[in-house]
Amino acid sequence: MKVKDFIRNRMAFFSAVIIILIVLFSLVIPAISGFDPAGQDLSSRLCPPDSVHFFGTDELGRDVLTRLFYGTRISLLVALIPTAISVLIGMILGITGAYCGKWVDFMIMWLADVTLSVPGMLLAMVVLYSFGGSFISVFLSLVILEWGSIARIVRSSALSIQESEFITAARTMGVRSLSIILRHILPNLIPTIIVLFTLNIPTSILSESALSFLGIGIQPPGVSLGLMVNQSRQFLFDMPWLALAPAGMIMILVLAFHFLGDALRDILDPRSDI
Amino acid sequence: MTVSGIIKRIGGVFLVLLGVMLLIFIMLRIIPGDPVSVMLSEHVSQETIDRIKISMGLDRSLPAQFFSYLKGAVRGDLGESYFLKEPVVDLIAEAFPYTLKLAVFAALIAWAFGIISGMICAMFNNSFPDYLFRGLSLFGVSVPIFMVALCLQYLLYFKLSVFPLSYDGSFGSMVLPAIALGWNSAGSVARLTRSSLMEQLGSPYIDTAMAKGLSYKGAVIKHAFRNAMLPIVTMMALQFSGMLSGAVITESIFSIPGIGKLALTAIQTRDMPLLQGTVLFTAFLIAIGNLLADVLNALLDPRISVS
Numbered sequence: 313m314k315v316k317d318f319i320r321n322r323m324a325f326f327s328a329v330i331i332i333l334i335v336l337f338s339l340v341i342p343a344i345s346g347f348d349p350a351g352q353d354l355s356s357r358l359c360p361p362d363s364v365h366f367f368g369t370d371e372l373g374r375d376v377l378t379r380l381f382y383g384t385r386i387s388l389l390v391a392l393i394p395t396a397i398s399v400l401i402g403m404i405l406g407i408t409g410a411y412c413g414k415w416v417d418f419m420i421m422w423l424a425d426v427t428l429s430v431p432g433m434l435l436a437m438v439v440l441y442s443f444g445g446s447f448i449s450v451f452l453s454l455v456i457l458e459w460g461s462i463a464r465i466v467r468s469s470a471l472s473i474q475e476s477e478f479i480t481a482a483r484t485m486g487v488r489s490l491s492i493i494l495r496h497i498l499p500n501l502i503p504t505i506i507v508l509f510t511l512n513i514p515t516s517i518l519s520e521s522a523l524s525f526l527g528i529g530i531q532p533p534g535v536s537l538g539l540m541v542n543q544s545r546q547f548l549f550d551m552p553w554l555a556l557a558p559a560g561m562i563m564i565l566v567l568a569f570h571f572l573g574d575a576l577r578d579i580l581d582p583r584s585d586i
Numbered sequence: 587m588t589v590s591g592i593i594k595r596i597g598g599v600f601l602v603l604l605g606v607m608l609l610i611f612i613m614l615r616i617i618p619g620d621p622v623s624v625m626l627s628e629h630v631s632q633e634t635i636d637r638i639k640i641s642m643g644l645d646r647s648l649p650a651q652f653f654s655y656l657k658g659a660v661r662g663d664l665g666e667s668y669f670l671k672e673p674v675v676d677l678i679a680e681a682f683p684y685t686l687k688l689a690v691f692a693a694l695i696a697w698a699f700g701i702i703s704g705m706i707c708a709m710f711n712n713s714f715p716d717y718l719f720r721g722l723s724l725f726g727v728s729v730p731i732f733m734v735a736l737c738l739q740y741l742l743y744f745k746l747s748v749f750p751l752s753y754d755g756s757f758g759s760m761v762l763p764a765i766a767l768g769w770n771s772a773g774s775v776a777r778l779t780r781s782s783l784m785e786q787l788g789s790p791y792i793d794t795a796m797a798k799g800l801s802y803k804g805a806v807i808k809h810a811f812r813n814a815m816l817p818i819v820t821m822m823a824l825q826f827s828g829m830l831s832g833a834v835i836t837e838s839i840f841s842i843p844g845i846g847k848l849a850l851t852a853i854q855t856r857d858m859p860l861l862q863g864t865v866l867f868t869a870f871l872i873a874i875g876n877l878l879a880d881v882l883n884a885l886l887d888p889r890i891s892v893s
Contacts, residue, residue: 430610430868434849439613526834556736560733
């Protein structure tokens with residue numbers, strides 16, 4: 313039923329197709345293009361697009377198309393893994409807060425409030441200051457940035473599920489807390505969690521690209537879409553495609569995940585079944 | 587809205603700020619290795635490291651360091667910038683007017699555009715203007731801010747030479763940064779205005795107003811819009827404090843010497859006291875923004891209480 317809904321929802325289907333295509337291309341193109349994303353060729357620096365280099369070459373003679381999809385691969389990885397980790401942490405802490413209540417809930421929500429009241433970019437900058445601009449520190453900064461809002465949403469959904477009669481019934485029957493959480497609360501939270509995961513991916517993509525654009529995220533010789541925009545900024549007026557291609561890719565990815573998340577929310581919302 | 591509710595809320599703000607201070611303090615000091623050598627990020631003799639450690643008070647125990655920082659912060663002393671050799675508070679006071687000017691300008695552009703396009707969408711639901719402005723607002727929320735900034739520079743500076751490339755103190759040079767910074771906010775305000783107004787337009791009191799002879803436009807502006815503004819005002823308060831504290835990219839692209847640029851300089855020059863100070867200051871702004879949003883909401887809607 314849900315799969316049928318998904319295919320019928322044109323926006324969701326179209327976004328999913330776009331995402332799958334981009335993922336496929338980012339896996340295949342760097343492998344088959346014949347160019348090394350880091351391979352410099354100083355004799356063909358800053359070439360305009362032609363039949364050999366479809367998107368031209370950058371200031372070190374590297375093929376932009378290859379780097380574009382290679383960067384997409386990295387950006388997707390940096391978006392998916394920290395989002396998954398922050399959803400997991402947010403889910404565990406949100407449910408724990410809602411179920412335990414009292415001071416456990418207070419502490420968790422206080423911690424969430426604390427991380428949410430520092431502007432995301434600056435919080436990430438503090439992490440990157442301490443741990444340097446490596447993959448792991450970008451991962452870490454994105455997790456610290458995102459878990460709080462996820463925990464809050466999961467907590468409020470879990471609280472409303474806990475009010476339901478079937479939870480009271482389970483408690484009266486003497487079911488243990490852990491199995492109430494795992495067998496009754498968690499399954500009802502899954503739609504919320506799937507939507508939160510999908511909608512947080514664009515946030516991660518934008519944050520990572522912003523950090524790399526500022527030169528404090530992924531460091532060269534690593535490739536990321538934000539870093540590519542940063543590196544080609546100096547050629548903006550002569551060769552705008554160098555900066556616009558990676559920026560456009562970020563935009564397409566963000567839009568596609570955004571639509572997918574929105575559509576999933578509509579489809580998975582239990583109220584829409586009624 | 588009760589007085590005790592407000593006092594409780596302010597107490598909560600202080601608790602969160604204390605948490606922010608503790609979090610930033612710990613995060614900047616759990617650096618693998620020694621904070622001073624990370625700050626210098628080059629090879630210096632052990633004596634130099636020790637000397638700087640003592641001069642910055644980093645040789646004391648962590649709780650002692652935290653309490654002396656806390657004591658200073660309460661008195662308005664955030665330490666001295668290591669790189670710029672000036673009190674952090676002075677540097678923030680110097681930078682803040684630029685950020686404030688940018689944020690006010692960006693907010694005005696964003697809200698005017700966002701509210702008007704949201705209203706058009708709601709009033710002409712499912713027709714061409716609705717699709718057009720909905721598409722535009724989607725661009726607003728999905729385009730990375732640096733792309734907006736670079737496109738604006740390319741079009742309005744390079745191609746049409748209407749505005750200067752970066753900030754030079756003139757009014758005109760603030761236009762591009764303000765559009766870039768307000769772009770995302772305009773998109774979200776437009777989306778929220780549309781949905782909030784549509785919800786109000788479906789209410790029976792609109793039918794009543796129109797049955798009494800008010801035109802559709804009149805009903806929208808006089809009745810529906812006033813009620814629809816509630817969530818939008820909250821969002822605007824939050825957005826404004828966000829703009830005041832999160833303009834790192836805009837300020838760096840257009841070389842505006844504001845708070846965001848200061849934070850970026852701090853991380854580039856590995857200036858720990860400056861980074862700590864700017865982060866704390868922006869967290870303070872956000873906390874005040876959240877508090878204001880709550881109070882405004884309670885003032886505008888008697889059904890909501892602050893506590």
